[in-house]
Amino acid sequence: MTRRKRMLADLEEAIREHLESETQDNIDRGMSPDEARYAALRKFGNVARVKEETWRVWHVQWLEQLLQDLRFGVRTMWRSPGLTIAAVLAIALGVGMNVGIFSVLNGVALRLLPVPQPRDLVGLNQVFHFQTQPDRLIHNDSSWFSFSEYLDYRDHSDVFSGLVAYEPYVEATLRDRGLQQVLGTAASCNYFDVLMEHPARGRGFVDSECASRGGSAVVVISDDLWHSRFGADPSLVGREIVLNRTAFTVVGIAPARFTGTEPVASAFWIPVTMQEALEPGIDRLSKDNMSWLALLGRMRPGVTIPAARANLDVIAARIDRRHPGRTTSLAIHPATFFSSPDQREYLVPVASVILAAFALVLLIACANVANLLLARASVRQREIALRLSMGAGRWRLVRQLLTESLLISIAGGALGSLVAFGSSAWLFRLVTSRLPHDFPPIAVNVAPDLRVLAYALLLSLFTGIAFGLVPALRSSRPDLNGSMKGQGTAWGTGSRSGRFLLNVLVGSQVAICTVLLVATGLLLRGLHHAQTLDPGFQIKGVATMFLNLEQQGYDGPHATQFMQRFRERIRAIPGVTEVAQAECAPLSHDFSVDKYTIPGNPEPVLVQYNHISHDYFSLLGIPIVRGRSFAPAEKHDAPGIIVTESAARRLWPNQDPLGKVLRESSGREGSVIGVAKDAQVAHLGESTSNYLYYPSGPEDDSRTYILVRYSTRFTDVASSIRDAAHAIDPGVLVDVTRLEDYLEVWRTPSRIVAALSGALSTLALLLCSIGVYGMVSYSVSRSVRDIGIRMALGAGRADVMRHELWQAIRPVLIGGAVGVGLSAAASGVLSSMMFGLGTHDLIAFVSVPLFLLAVALVAILIPSRRAMHIDPVVALRCE
Amino acid sequence: MSTKEQKERVELLQGTLDLLILRTLQRGAMHGHAIAKAIEFRSDDVLQVEQGSLYPALHRLIKRRWISVTDGASENNRRAKFYALTARGRQQLTVETGKWDKLARAIAQILSPGGQEEA
Secondary structure (H helix, E strand, C coil): CCCCHHHHHHHHHHHHHHHHHHHHHHHCCCCCHHHHHHHHHHHCHHHHHHHHHHHHHHHHEEEEEEEHHHHEEEHHHCCCCCHHHHHHHHHCCCCCCCHHHEEEEEHHCCCCCCCHHHHHEEEEEEEEEECCCCCCCECCCCCCCCCHHHHHHHCCCCCEEEEEEEEEEEEEEEECCCEEEEEEECCCHHHHHHHHHCCCEEECCCCCHHCCCCCEEECCCEEHHHHHHHCHHHHHHEEEEEEEEEEEEEECCCCCCCCCCEEEEECCCEHHHHHHHHHHCCCCCCCCCCCCCEEEEEEECCCCCHHHHHHHHHHHHHHHCCCCCEEEEEEEEEEEECCCHHHHHHHHHHHHHHHHHHHHHHHHHHHHHHHHHHHHHHCCCHHHHHHHCCCHHHHHHHHHHHHHHHHHHHHHHHHHHHHHHHHHHHHHHHHHHHHCCCCEEEECCCCCHHHHHHHHHHHHHHHHHHHHHHHHHHHCCCHHHHHHHCCCCCCCHHHHHHHHHHHHHHHHHHHHHHHHHHHHHHHHHHHHHHHHHHCCCCCEEEEEEECCCCCCCCCCCHHHHHHHHHHHHHCCCCEEEEEECCCCCCCCCCEEEEEEECEEEEEEEEEEEEEEECCHHHCCCEEEEEEEECCCCCCCCCCEEEEEEHHHHHHHHCCCCCCCEECCCCCCCCEEEEEEHHHHHHHCCCCCCEEEEEEEEEEHEEEEEEEEEECCCCEEEEECCCCHHHHHHCCCCCCEECCHHHHHHHHHHHHEEEEEEEECHHHHHHHHHHHHHHHHHHHHHHHHHHHHHHCCCCCCCHHHHHHHHHHHHHHHHHHHHHHHHHCCCCCCCCHHHHCCCCCCCCCHHHHHHHHHHHHHHHHHHHHHHHCCCCHHHHHHHHH | CCCCCCCCCCCCCCHHHHHHHHHCCCCCCCCCCHHHHHHHHHCCCCCCCHHHHHHHHHHHHHHHHEEEEEEEEEECCEEEEEEEEEEHHHHHHHHHHHHHHHHHHHHHHHEEEEEEEEC
């Protein structure tokens, strides 16, 4: 019980005691009991009123004052609806955008996994420290585990009630009722039990299904796949479906809302021991030093993360003993999407830049509202001076003014958040719709949760204080004398600091706006650069497809046979001019690297390589500048290689590269027969890395890209190619795309960010122009009398104009200069994250400030022209 | 209302009751009724406080932590709340007494015949 409550509870008793004592005294003086009691009551006065007054002693202070402030605040806001609406809208815009982007980030990286009791789940990752050369095979994520490591942690730790391992993003071709490429998961057999997501129909896996390799071809499929592919047929459980070339028995259908434990929805789950059934010839299970399995553990009740770490570190140290020169540190964290150290390393800087950009717009909005409040405070100066002179404490006044600004910010925040909650799903779709067309569906929940609500509330409160504190502090110490006498103009007699404050506000708005606009300028230039760039080969008019015949069940000779017939059939399609094969298509994000040595030099060099058919160079229009291209008969076992110009220059400076020898890490040697022109085949925007070509052989046919140059419509060619493949084998899945589409993948990040920052800086510019316009017109209207005096004393209109212009443009110039400096710093950060961004792009850095200056000049000229036409007599009278 | 027992009464100025309570408690802890009695008695019944108004004043002083309150038994062995000065209250009493003396002197000076002529 608080002191207040205790005191009030005792009051009743104290009054009764008092009355009894007084009555007793009266009886002692000889009154009758009735008379005595009556006299006591009369002497005490009105009991109810006494109680009420005592109550008020305790209550009035905080609650009533707050209510008073709120009532007064609402009344004040009501009285100037224009200002209130403007301020609330500005804050709604700023807070709403920030809450929207935060709820997306929350859905992507902060929300716990969408499974029952997610609080007990932790993700487990390992970071290796190598004394010398890193020695680790990586599939997907370097911080994941091998199968034997998983078994070690599962069987020897006692902190988990269950530990799950899974390989996400397993590609497979579903061969039932037509072909479909699907993404699934290879999971340990306790997966559904530990995650508490028991299949809605049928069952999950049982331990015996993971007991032996390749032993149990069972599968659980997603509810989505069940509906879209099998028409929600209840008899599917128990039947077989074919994934790649293996028949799997469907044992269960996953619950409807369960899409797996990764942001990309999983269509099926197979036991991890069936990994090789989907990827024939690739055995990950027995590779003890390969990162390919993500781990999720459900902690036993009462186990803390530090306790779990202590327990697991012992196991990590034991595994390290088998790998000399390596130490492992474990990362244990609440289970969310994108939680591995690798992913966070990328996500955190990107998220912070995005949040910072959105926060900057909110700051501009704050500066605007602060401006408005300062302007209004000057109008209310007489009221405030009156209250101060009546003895109101300054703190009390500040509190009241802050209550008003918090009212605005919370109203704005609530409005903005509501709009954001309604539109964040839309915003998310907007972002994902700009992803390349073959990007799989993303299962991220962007609906607001408690964390988002708390963020919205904190942001609103912070905003209210940010824009309210300075005006409140400033206007609660006005020059009492001047204000009361009605002499004070806005920043009247002590106007220096007031004017300075306004200038700081305008200057900082301009500075922030410059940063956002320059960043947008840089991004747009980067995007333009990426779109108009010549990649060094003819990218238009080429269709491409990747064929993984091995995965589709072909062995080597059959694959070569298929490929020969397929190429013949493609060549026969009308409109097709050339066909070529390559291990990696240009810009396909596939590449191979090896360490090479030059005889006589022990220092190894990293070189990317590609296996290509002889017609690759002519199809892509990459010229051979020296020597010759491969002959049709040349196969991979021939010793000839072709290097790029840059590689030749770097490997054999100032020498003729033809005939020079290069040794692979396997010891095989190749000699240079030709030099090809540099082209951006591996990385967009980068043509000078070391690159060499081998002729492809029959062994390349089981996993290969096919490139087709055509001269007719793409859709016709694509469907003819599909028909050609199905004529040979109806069970082969072929996905034909334009080679140009690979460019999209490279452009996507800049495109998304450019769209976002374009929208952001347009808003910033709008807010900033309103701010500058408001400030100037306000200061002109307050200096009408000054202008009148000057003109009465003979100043020309041009002089007045010049004076007003200079007064107004100064903070804009200073703010702009600061903004350019800040942008230079920010562009370094941006260019490291985005492709094709120049750090010191002159056009962005010059045109943006000039543009801003022009906008500011317009915002200044309109009110200043008013100042020019002031009639001195009217001006002097109007005060 | 009967007037026969009413002498000349003076109404208390705002805030003076606080001072009187503090001064009364200087002699030691007292319960509410005793404080009222003491104020009446020591002013020869001129300052007759409406006894109920004592309680808001007492609570105001408690809230400012100038007095504290404990449970105890009164002289005729009833349970009662006892109020006592705190260290801060003692300090405050000195300050308030000083202020009151100044005020009283100033008013007396204005009201005295000599003072009026000077003005």
